[in-house]
Amino acid sequence: MALRHAVLTALLDGEHSGYQLAKSFDVGMANFWHALPQQLYAELAKLEADGLVAGREVVQEARPNKRLFTVTDAGLAELRRFARTPSKPSFIRDDLLVKVAAADAVDAAELIAQLDERAAIAGAKVELFDKLMRKMRGELGEAEYLAHGTQVGPYLTLLRGRRFESENREWCTEAASVLRARAGADVTR
Amino acid sequence: MALRHAVLTALLDGEHSGYQLAKSFDVGMANFWHALPQQLYAELAKLEADGLVAGREVVQEARPNKRLFTVTDAGLAELRRFARTPSKPSFIRDDLLVKVAAADAVDAAELIAQLDERAAIAGAKVELFDKLMRKMRGELGEAEYLAHGTQVGPYLTLLRGRRFESENREWCTEAASVLRARAGADVTR
DNA sequence: TGCGATTAGTCAGAAAATTGACTATGGTGC
DNA sequence: GCACCATAGTCAATTTTCTGACTAATCGCA
Numbered sequence: 001m002a003l004r005h006a007v008l009t010a011l012l013d014g015e016h017s018g019y020q021l022a023k024s025f026d027v028g029m030a031n032f033w034h035a036l037p038q039q040l041y042a043e044l045a046k047l048e049a050d051g052l053v054a055g056r057e058v059v060q061e062a063r064p065n066k067r068l069f070t071v072t073d074a075g076l077a078e079l080r081r082f083a084r085t086p087s088k089p090s091f092i093r094d095d096l097l098v099k100v101a102a103a104d105a106v107d108a109a110e111l112i113a114q115l116d117e118r119a120a121i122a123g124a125k126v127e128l129f130d131k132l133m134r135k136m137r138g139e140l141g142e143a144e145y146l147a148h149g150t151q152v153g154p155y156l157t158l159l160r161g162r163r164f165e166s167e168n169r170e171w172c173t174e175a176a177s178v179l180r181a182r183a184g185a186d187v188t189r
Numbered sequence: 190m191a192l193r194h195a196v197l198t199a200l201l202d203g204e205h206s207g208y209q210l211a212k213s214f215d216v217g218m219a220n221f222w223h224a225l226p227q228q229l230y231a232e233l234a235k236l237e238a239d240g241l242v243a244g245r246e247v248v249q250e251a252r253p254n255k256r257l258f259t260v261t262d263a264g265l266a267e268l269r270r271f272a273r274t275p276s277k278p279s280f281i282r283d284d285l286l287v288k289v290a291a292a293d294a295v296d297a298a299e300l301i302a303q304l305d306e307r308a309a310i311a312g313a314k315v316e317l318f319d320k321l322m323r324k325m326r327g328e329l330g331e332a333e334y335l336a337h338g339t340q341v342g343p344y345l346t347l348l349r350g351r352r353f354e355s356e357n358r359e360w361c362t363e364a365a366s367v368l369r370a371r372a373g374a375d376v377t378r
Numbered sequence: 379t380g381c382g383a384t385t386a387g388t389c390a391g392a393a394a395a396t397t398g399a400c401t402a403t404g405g406t407g408c
Numbered sequence: 409g410c411a412c413c414a415t416a417g418t419c420a421a422t423t424t425t426c427t428g429a430c431t432a433a434t435c436g437c438a
Contacts, residue, residue, distance in 0.1 A: 002284060002287070003394080003395095005284075005287050005288075005291075006287050008291070009287055009290045009291040012291060012293070012294055017415095017416070017417090018416075018417070019415065019416045019417070020416095022416095022417095028290075029287075029290070031281055031286075032281050032282065032283040032286035032287065032290075033281070033282055033283070033286070033287060034280055034281070034282070035395085036395075036396070036397095037416095037417085038395090038396085038397095038418085038419090039394080039395065039396090041416095041417070041418075060415090060416095062403085062404060062405085062415095063403075063404070063414085063415050063416075064402070064403065064404095064415060064416045064417070065416080065417095066415080066416055066417085067416090067417090076294060079291055079294060079295060080294070080295050080296060082288070083288045083291065083295040083296060083299055083300060084296065084299050086303075087283075087284040087285040087288065087303055087307070088284050089310075090281065090282065090283035090284070090285065090286070091223055091281070091282040091283065092220055092221050092222070092223070092279065092280070092281050092282075093221065093222055093223070093279065093280040093281075094221040094222070094276075094279035094280065095191060095194075095276040095277050095279070096276040096279065097220075097221035097222070097279070097346055097349065098191070098194050098195050098198055098218075098221065098222060099194075099271070099272045099276065100342055100345050100346055100349075101198045101217075101218070101221075101342045101343055101345075101346045102194075102197070102198040102201060102268055102272065102342055103341055103342030103345065104201070104339070104340060104341060104342045105201055105265060105268060105269070105342075106268060106269050106272040106342075107269060107272060107273065110272055110273050111272060114275075114276055118276070121278075146367045146370075147367075147370060147371065147374070148374075150293070151293060152292055152293060152367065152368070152371065153289055153290045153291055153292030153293045153294075153295075154290055156289050156290075156292065156364050156367065157286055157289055157290045159360070160286065160289075160360050160364075163356055163360060164353075164356070167352055167353070167356055171348070171349050171352060175345050175348075175349075178335045178336075178341065178345065179341070181335075181336060182336065182341065185336070190396095190423085190424090192424085192425095206385095206386075206387090207386075207387070208385065208386045208387070209386095211386095211387095224425085225425075225426070225427095226386095226387085227387095227388085227389090227425090227426085227427095228424085228425070228426090230386095230387070230388075249385090249386095251385095251433085251434060251435080252384085252385050252386070252433075252434070252435095253385060253386045253387070253432070253433065253434090254386080255385080255386060255387085256386090256387095
């Protein structure tokens with residue numbers, strides 16, 4: 001019962017179409033929320049029906065028309081109400097971690113390959129987040145931005161995402177090297 | 190299509206009843222999987238129907254009877270097959286992060302309180318994981334255990350969970366202090 | 379002696395998420 | 409000149425999860 005709040009939050013920094021949201025959701029919200037385009041369209045429709053966002057049609061020449069959505073006052077109020085409700089514990093789901101948990105019963109080479117791949121993906125995300133944060137800060141240093149910047153919310157969550165991915169990369173690398181060492185030891189024994 | 194593999198993995202370290210799984214799932218699997226008791230019971234039934242786990246009735250005097258489940262050879266094979274499939278990107282969902290992302294539009298005091306609370310929870314988890322890891326290692330140091338221990342899989346994932354929660358605690362504390370500083374600045378201005 | 383917690387589950391219904399199409403147009407590369 | 413990619417969506421069916429209630433026995437504690 002709270003994709004809606006993620007969508008409202010995403011719309012806080014200006015008008016977006018469903019299509020744009022679908023593109024950007026996995027960037028800004030990445031690392032703490034995820035949704036498929038169909039869900040976003042459906043949620044936008046519901047939010048509009050409930051008066052929490054307002055849509056306006058934009059007619060375009062060279063591309064299909066689109067509908068841009070903005071958060072209404074009612075939407076803002078709903079977001080404030082949501083912020084006061086107790087947060088449910090965070091919820092994670094990771095195939096790769098399940099595989100690692102089963103490491104003792106499973107092919108090590110395959111796991112190592114997947115860990116290496118994941119480390120690379122995490123590394124790319126770290127760089128992406130760094131870029132986004134630099135862009136957001138502009139001239140300001142991090143401390144100044146955190147103290148006086150205009151979008152602390154998104155900045156703080158990017159910071160969290162950056163650290164998460166950085167840690168993820170590190171762990172994947174270490175886990176892979178542990179498994180490699182054990183595989184080597186098995187072979188030479 | 191993969192709660193089943195999480196359950197199979199959880200059953201790798203011996204027989205468990207549905208009830209036991211429901212209790213322990215949020216400890217060992219915490220930080221990368223979560224499921225309600227009902228889901229676990231349902232999944233165990235399906236796994237048994239598919240021959241991937243075997244159940245045996247244990248008649249008890251003072252408590253209700255229970256069914257203990259073990260992974261079958263077919264179950265092990267399925268787990269190995271799963272380990273070879275490409276992993277889907279990991280999937281996170283966190284209410285509190287959504288609220289922080291909306292920090293600029295929302296009541297700061299409430300957010301700060303929730304961040305403090307979350308930091309405390311994360312701290313407790315760090316200690317829990319430390320305890321579990323010490324117990325697993327026994328006499329051995331971490332490096333030795335990683336090199337020669339019998340359950341590297343679970344140990345590595347505990348390590349990941351520990352780091353995640355530790356980082357989480359740190360970030361919550363920092364985010365709260367950033368928001369506190371800004372709230373203070375607003376007031377004195 | 380009775381209240382609540384713990385053990386060990388089951389069932390049904392509602393809500394959310396995923397899978398997999400399908401529509402249409404315009405621009406880009408080969 | 410044709411295939412593919414990007415824009416901007418929509419629809420239906422299925423699978424997965426979540427909410428919430430319900431059974432039934434025993435143990436500890438006050």
